[in-house]
Amino acid sequence: MRELSYRHALREAFDEELARDENVVLLGEEVAQYNGAYKVTEGLWEKWGAKRIVDTPISEAGFIGMGLGASMLGLRPVMELMFWSFHSVAFDQLVNNAANVRYMSGGLINCPIVVRGPANGGTNVGATHSHVPEALFAAFPGLKVCAPATPADAKGLMKTAIRDNDPVYVMENTMLYGNMGPVPEASEGDHLVPLGKADIKREGSDVTLIAHGRSVLRALEAAEILQNDHNISAEVVDLRSIRPLDQETILRSVMKTNRAVCVDESKAFGGVSGMVATLIQEHAFDSLDAPVKRVCSLDAPAIYSPHVEDEQLPNPRRIVQQVLTIA
Secondary structure (H helix, E strand, C coil): CEEEEHHHHHHHHHHHHHHHCCCEEEEECCCCCCCCCCCCCCCHHHHHCCCCEEECCCCHHHHHHHHHHHHHCCCEEEEECCCHHHHHHHHHHHHHHCCCHHHHCCCCCCCCCEEEEECCCCCCCCHHHCCCCHHHHHCCCCCEEECCCCHHHHHHHHHHHHHCCCCEEEEECHHHCCCEEEECCHHHCCCCCCCCCCEEEECCCCEEEEECCHHHHHHHHHHHHHHHHHCCCEEEEECCEEECCCHHHHHHHHHHHCCEEEEEEEECCCCHHHHHHHHHHHHCHHHCCCCCEEEEECCCCCCCCHHHHHHHCCCHHHHHHHHHHHC
């Protein structure tokens, strides 16, 4: 194990998969000569050349469509959206085409693409650059969606996504790129994190906090406050994968603690936490000692003001407040 940043862990995943499979290519705005808008792809163009690391025009519909077509002919494109907020420009390609091509071809044509990039608020860049669309894409059969919270999971999920024969949309968070964490050495074996497998980031006995992406870290902060100030033991479940969803781990944890709070940076209406809450109600209702609670982003476009946006997003104080209503 070594300590790597989230950014470096992603870069290592790309480097290893570029070496493993000559069909892997990276596409996106500024991913090559400029080393990526967030320096995630730094150094890869110099190492792998312009045929494997390709700068594209500012045309999401164009390069997502190009990558989708290339994948149908055997390549494995990894395409960066500078912000996932730009997904709407390529919505037909991302949803209508990528999600359905294998089904409509009777399984004869695969679409092994990865689309990745920041999907988060909290950076004070305004409403048009702060979307978190994981719930939207998870609603379409044929698509897989994940949101890593740690450097190790960022690397392991990315490598798995690149090898998957279906479209995988990876929701990253710009506020995590500099976070450090332990990541296995290459000498320790191929580090793969399976899609559809959640992870218990903190064991607990009194309440289950269910989260993904940066919200996992906020839930862990809240768990410390609950333990230290209120003597409440919180278990933190990191979904990691939104679709497929690890129902077994969620239900097992809730059946142990008998209480659940879902933490989700999406808006409450139609968010991931709504699906998780429904799952618990349908399959673990008899184990609940209190209603399932949710902590989501407040229902307004992303707020530009730093102090106000901090309150709009899930934060430890809001999580603790919800837990105390059912403790």
